[in-house]
Amino acid sequence: MPFDVNHKLWISTSKEIGQLLKKQMRLKTIEPPEEKALSFKILCELYVLYVELVNKLTFIYFNTFQVQKRAIVRTLVENATQQLMLLKEELKEIELSEYVYMDKVLISRKLTPRDLMIWRSPQFLYRRPLDIQNIISKNKIYMNDEEKEASAAEDWVKVTEAVELIQAHERARRARIYKANIKYDKKKYLEVKQRKKINYMFTFKPNQAMSIPVKRTIFNADFIKTEESCADLRDRDDNMNELYDEQELERFNTLRNNAARIIQSCWRAYKTRKILKIKKQFKKELLGIKKIRKLKRPNQFSNSVLEMYKNEKLKGQLDEDFAKLIMDERTRLLQVRTPWMMEDISDHIRAWFDEFYGKTGNFHPYPDPVKKGTVLVVIDETMTPMEFQESLNKKPMSKEEKKKQKDKIKAEKKKKKDKLRQQKIKEAKRRKKLKDAGIIDIGYIVSSSKPIVKIEETMKQFSIDWRDVDEYLNRNHDPIKDWVTEEQLDVIHQELRQLVDEYMRVEYELLREAWAKDNKVPYKALKVKKPKKKKNKKKKKPFDPTEDRTLDSLYNELKDDGVIEQVSHKDFDEFIADFNFLADDTRDPEDNLTTVGPAKGDIKMVIQESMLGMSEFDIAKPKSILLIGPLNSGKKLLCNIIASELDAVFINLSPEKTTQYADDMNMFLHKVMKVAKAFQPAILYIEEAHRVFAKKTPPEQAAMKPTILASYIAKKILKPIKKSDKIVLLGTSNMPWAAKGTLKRNFKKIILIPKCDYGTSFMLWLDLMTENAPDDLEAYQYSALARVLQAYNSGDITNNIAQTLNVERKMRLRFDALEPKEFLEYFLSENNPPMFPPELKMMEKFTKWFGKSNKFEKMRKKIMAIKAAKNKKKK
Structure with missing residues (x-):
């Protein structure tokens, strides 16, 4: 993307962030609206603003190469996305559904539900290390010099073989054409065309291999349509002037001209009609009255995965240059500034000694290393001369008094802690009371949000640090060296101060010893409290039976066995479905809840929200997802789309694949999880997952042992997946009621695919x-x-x-x-x-099972039951 476009987009986006923060500051001060619909509208407006913000920031982050600025944009993207997910959870709590409808807000901003789709690949893709990506990719994206030479040699051999094959086919084709022409029109071919004779000789001996592979072509077509025999054709005289008179020749010429005229008129008419059709269609498009009703898919960012890795290679190079700049600057500062910095620190500490001795006649206790040493002097956290003098005049405290003082301090801390806890409990009760009354405290939601605080701090620091930096002039993405120098000076200063403190402590003790002699007081060296060294507990490494094997061999083994599958590339546009445009207009007037179920297109948003946690940003995600619905409803297509959009390794754990490992499932799952963690993002796929948790296995499936995986999923698959891992267990089912309750427990998020509307x-x-x-x-x-x-x-x-x-x-x-x-x-x-x-009873069966497994559906049923009971009493 051009540098100018990205720069202008960043300027406009930073202004929008400022306006959004101002709006949120006003929301912090408002009283909770009594109308639930008003609270819902305010949160919807915030959600739409954050969707637009996240889409812009991710695009900017993907195209920002300057290292220091990229870190700022990343912080903004991560926190904006986290806030977006928090707002969506609040909206779901109000809507009591996985699907949220905000059509009125979209209309006011002239948007469509499609604009709320957050996922934009490859902006959200998790970047694998290039060496890992090279194992997956058939064509290596990144190679060193030796690999490049080897690859170039292989490519040259392939090109040479291809050229030889093309030449062989071309020689054979020319030979066949020459032979055919000689056979059917020898005299005309040799005399009229005046071509030189080609010495063509074909010899063949039994069991003799061909020097050049030749493709044989059998011709069944008649080259000359005539009733004459081959002998007549061979003896035919082509000199027409001798066979026919002038009138006959003129008649032949007239026939030929008429035939050519008809052919040309037909061809010109066809060309004219085609040009007129194109012009007519262009005119319709220009006037906005195009007649063809073809679905127009949105033009999303058309960045390929290959382009993403090229950008990552450039960013990696810039990161390496930045790290080298830090090391070079640190080395330079250590060589040039170290003696002067140590001298300055020593002079400052001596001046501190002199100040206290001049005003109090004594020396302030030297700060212990556990409290960062004389850094306390720099930040003014030591006693003043007056305070120190007062402490000298005080009588030393006894052990009992010290104990009482400690107990008093502990009691005060405990009192503060209890008071804070009581305030939190009181605040929670207040919010619960408001929530039960149908009132949403928007001010608390905004003020208690950590992502919003982080965004405010980041933008405030950016405005301070970058106010004198002209980003437009930095087209080469060079780092700002002055900041590196300041940062390294700070680090070096702290490191040198620790070293100087050790030497100055010796000088301090010498001064105290001299002071003790002058005042005839016994000298006693002060104890030095040093920070306790953290004991690095050596964690026992889990036993790895495949420690001697490379990741490449494990990956290829699973791939050869068919466990790792190559999925065809699909995107979300392949899942053709429309959104529900009626739900927002058909709300219940009493509780403002939707009365119409979701459409098939609404499922895209739910799946994309679950995918956000698979990106490189720190966002919460479900460990496992189950898609349920009737046959041919698009479950497998959605799984394919998720794998394609994530560029994920697709590991199939369906019973058809796992039956071959029934004898040693522990070893098999160890390999699977090791490969999944190394090659993440990864999808662990189970087709028709109800078979794994089946109440009763059908006789025809007993040979596959489908339930053998059920006991391993919780411990061997879900438990090893950490929050930071980009791994998800993805399952499908068209008969979820045929499975045990463990199906619901193992799949944290269950999504029902609605019927076709x-x-x-x-x-x-x-x-x-x-x-x-x-x-x-x-x-x-x-x-x-x-x-x-x-x-x-x-x-x-x-x-x-x-x-x-x-x-x-x-x-x-x-x-x-x-x-x-x-x-x-x-x-x-x-x-x-x-x-x-599908029968209506079947869809009702899916809806009933889904209602028992989804928390929002359970809450909605309770509210509906209470409402029905009230209406019954009124009657």
């Missing part, structure tokens, strides 16, 4: 049919198709279009119009038995 059905027919035949299906009854076949799942509709609109049918579209009954015939006639949409 009219909007989703319409978009499927429109998008897929116009992609197959955009010209012939310009005006088609998509709405009628969507309404009649709405109940079918998206996978069924996709398969129907692919089978019905095959190549043969598309070729006949110009003269044989496509009728809607052909799609109906696919469902009813071509399938045995006929394919019908």
Whole structure:
């Protein structure tokens, strides 16, 4: 991306952050709104603002290369995303649903639900180390000099082989054409064309290998359409002037000219019609009246993963240069400034000695290393001469008095702690009371947010540090050297002060000893309290049976066994679905809760929120996700999309794959988790996860031993996954009720894929049919198709279009119009038995099971039950 664009975007975004912080400062002071709908609206506005902010900041972070500024933008992105997730959780608590609808706020800002989608790959991708990425990638992204030479040699060999193969085929083709011409038109070919004769000789001996591989082509076509035999053709005289008279030749020429004229007129007419069609279509697009109804997908950032790793290579180089600059500057400062700094520190400590001796006739106790030594003198945390004089005049405290003083201090600390705890309890009770009354304390939500505080501090520090820096002039992304010098001076000063303190303590004791002699007082050296050295407890390394093996060998072993699978690249646009635009308008007037369920497109937002934790930023994420829904509802496609968007290693732990490791599951899972942690982000996939936790295994599946993995998931898979790990257990199920309760316990987040609605059905027919035949299906009854076949799942509709609109049918579209009954015939006639949409009872079964596993659905049911009881009493 151009430097100027990124710079201007950063300036506008920093202004927006300032305005957002001012708005949040005002919200901290407001009283909690009594109307729940008003609180919901305020939080929705904040959420939309943070969505826009996160999208801009991630784009800026991805294109910022200056090391010191990149650290600031990263802090802002991380905290803005954390605040975004906190706001979403608050909205879910109010909405009592995984799906939040804020259409009124979107309309006021002229946005659509699609604009709320946070995920933008590769801006959010977790960056693997390049050596790990090289193992995964077939084409190495980063290579050293030796690897580059070896790769270049391999490429040259491949190019040479390809050239030889092309030359062999070309020689054989020319030889076949020459032989055919000689066979059918020897005289014309040799005399009229006046070509030199090519010495072509083909010899073959039995069991003799060919020197050049030649592809044989068998010609079945007739080159000359005639009733004459080959002998007649061979004896034919091509001199037409002798065979025909002038009138006959003129008639032949007239026929040829007429034929050429007809061919040319047809070709010109075709070209003219094509040009007119393009101009007409361009005019429609220009005037905004384009007739073709084709789904327009949003143009998201089209950065490839390869481009991301190229940018990472540049950033890595800049990081290395920055680290080298720090080391060089530190070395220079140590060589040049060390003697003067030590002298300055020594003079400062001696001046401190002199000050106290001149005013009190004594020396202040030398600060202990446990309290950072004479740093206390610099920051004025030692006693003043007056305070020190008063302490000398005081009588020394007895042991009992010291004990009482310590007890008093402890009591005061405990009292403060208890008071703080009581305040927290009181505040929690107040908020609970407000929440039970349906009142949301927005001021507390904003003021207690740690990410907001961090953003405020970062922007305040940025405005101070960067006020005199012109970023526009730094097009080479050079670090600011003055800051490095200041930082290293501070570090070196603290290190040297510890060293100087050791020498000055000796001088201090000599002065005290001399003072004791002068005042005829017994001298006693002061005890030095040094900080306790932390004992590095050697943690026992867990036993690793694959310690002698490389990650490359483990990865390739799992890949060869089919456990690690290569998934085809998909993005979220491949999951064609529409959003619910009715839910916000059909709220209950009493409790403001939505009364219409989610549409299929709403599931994208829930999945993207779960994916944010898989990015390089520190964001909470679920360890395991389960997608439930009927067959062909898009579960496997969503898993494929998640793996593609994350650029994740896809590890299949379905029963079909794990049955081969039934004898040694511990060793198998150890390899899987070791590879997953090394190559993260990683997805551990279980297809039809209810089989693993099945109440009763069907006889036909008993040979696979599907339940063998169930007892290992909690301890061997979920427990080793840390919060910082980018690993997720992803499962699908079309019969979750057939599994035991352990299915719910092992999958922390369960997502129900809704049934296909009219909007989703319409978009499927429109998008897929116009992609197959955009010209012939310009005006088609998509709405009628969507309404009649709405109940079918998206996978069924996709398969129907692919089978019905095959190549043969598309070729006949110009003269044989496509009728809607052909799609109906696919469902009813071509399938045995006929394919019908999922029964209503089946979807109710999914909804009932999901209601027992989702906390928001449980809370909503309780509220509905209370509401029903109240209405019953009124009647």
